[in-house]
Every structure is written in structure tokens, then in C-alpha cells.
Amino acid sequence: MSESKIKPAPLAYQNQPFLDSPDGRILRILSEYSEPLSRFRREQIQDTVVFFGSARFHSLAVAQKNLSQLEATISPSSGQQEAERKRALAAVDMARYYEDARRMAFLLTQWASQIPARRRRFVVTTGGGPGIMEAANLGAHEAGGKSIGLNINLPFEQMPNPYITPSLNFEFHYFFMRKFWFAYLSKALVIFPGGFGTMDELFEILTLAQTEKLAKKILVVIYGSEYWKRVINFQTMADAGAISPQDVELFRIVDSPEAGFEFLRDGLTKYHLGAEQPKRKGEAMPEIAKTNP
Secondary structure, three states: OOOOOOOOOOOHHHOHHHHOOHHHHHHHHHHHHHHHHHHHHHOOEOOEEEEEOOOOOOOHHHHHHHHHHHHHHOOOOOHHHHHHHHHHHHHHHHHHHHHHHHHHHHHHHHHHOOOOOOOEOOEEEEOOOOOHHHHHHHHHHHOOOOEEEEEEOOOOOOOOOOOOOHHHEEEEOOHHHHHHHHHHOEEEEEEOOOOHHHHHHHHHHHHHHHOOOOOOOOEEEEEOHHHHHHHOOHHHHHHOOOOOHHHHHHOEEEOOHHHHHHHHHHHHHHHHOOOOOOOOOOOOOOHHHOOOO
16 A cells, blocks of 8 residues: 655745734734845935825826816806815815925935935935825936835725836835835935824824934925914924924924925935944944945
8 A cells, every 4th residue: 555645845935824824924024124125225225305295185287177177067056066176176276285296306306316326315205105295206207316105005095106116116014114114214204284194204203303213313394384384383382391492493394395405405415415424332224224324
């Protein structure tokens, strides 16, 4: 009687049911660190400037087209349609932030491309989706530079915008790994008007800066005083003693792409293009960023 043969067991790293299981979660997390790291090395990305803002804003051309189409079909007696018209009018007004993000990313990329360096400096990075994210990727694309999109897998699908450099288009499952890559290579954060996600990223970086948990200087630009001063009153926080008076100096509020770019250019030059800053004692940095502070 012949003995039955047992098939070889699959290698652990080829065992898809295991990789998809709760026990394989640590490997999935590590892959969202290691795979982007490998690509950033290959693409010679040294550091980034991250643009945040609403995914719901359109370009001026798109917003005006949507308004025109709505007004062509609207009924004067329809309250619902009138509410839609008000939203469309607001979209036309907010489209200026799309155009300004596009312009600032263009200016930044144009300047950064002229920096003599072995690696790419201050690469425009976004969440990879529509709205302000699309605008910043578009501006970098129009300047002839590469840009990064760190997308996230969501129940309501967020597709990558078409202006991301294909080799730098990422898709994340874990929010915290995505946020890690937003912060880790960043030398500046540009905050355009936005919602919960935008505020989350803003306050995370401000908290890290306030508590001196950053090993580097990250510039923070808040764009659009008209919007943000209605949403957040930083001076009230300081007056109440909730933050220190000097904490309001952790960021700069600007109202034009040129002013934002000049602040970035001067700060990036001062803190990151001058003499190399020493690392904190005992701190290990990955190879792609070992020349960074």
C-alpha cells in the first residue's frame, strides 16, 4: 500500500489567508512603512512640503460650469433647487482656494527644481484625492516637477487625481501609517480651508511642535485668514491661557500664493538649505533622510 503524499505547506509570506488575518496585521502595517520607503529611495525623494485642504472644492472653471448648468434648469418656486443654487454659488467663491493652491504649488516646485542637490527637495505632497489635493498636484505638474499622492482606502471611494506622478501614487489602508508619511519627510505644511481631516493634520503637527517632539523645524502656513479666523480663534486660546502666547508663532497666516511661497522659500532656505543640523542624540534616521535634521 503506497503512502499518501502531503503537499508542501505554503511559505508564510505567500500564505494569503494568514496575511489577511488579524495575526498578519503587523506585517500589513510594516509593509505600509517599508514599501513607500523603498519607492522614496528609488525616486530620490529627500523631503516634502505637504498641502492639505478640502476635497470638496472645485476649480473655478468647473464651479462656474456647475452653477451655469444649475441655473439653466432651476425653478423659481423650488426651495430645494434654491438651496442647491446657494451651494453652487458658495462653490464658485471657494474655488479661489483651489486656484491659489495650484499657484503656490507651481511656485514652490519651480523654485525647488532649481536647487542643486542629489535628491529631490521639497516635493509637493497631498492626500492624493480631489479638491485642494488635486490643485496642488496640478500646480506641481504644470511646473514640470514630480509630486506625491498619499491616498487612503475609504468606504466612500476616493480615487487618485490624475496629476500625481504615477510612480509616487500610494494607497494606504491604515490612517496612522499614511499620517506617518505625511509628517516624516515633511519640512513644511500648507493648510488651506478644509474640514475635519484638514484640522486633524494641522493640530497634530502644531501639537508635536508645541511639545518639542519634532526633530526638525516644520514650517506651518495657514492659508486664508477670512476662512480660518471664523473657524478657529487662536488668540482666544492664548488669552484664556489654554496655549502659551508664543504658540501663535508656530504658524504663519497668509492670503496670497506669493506670500505663502515667499514664507516657505525663506524658511526652507534658513532651516534646511543652510548648515546641516545635527540629529538628536541616539536618533536613527532611514537612509533616504539621513542628511535631514
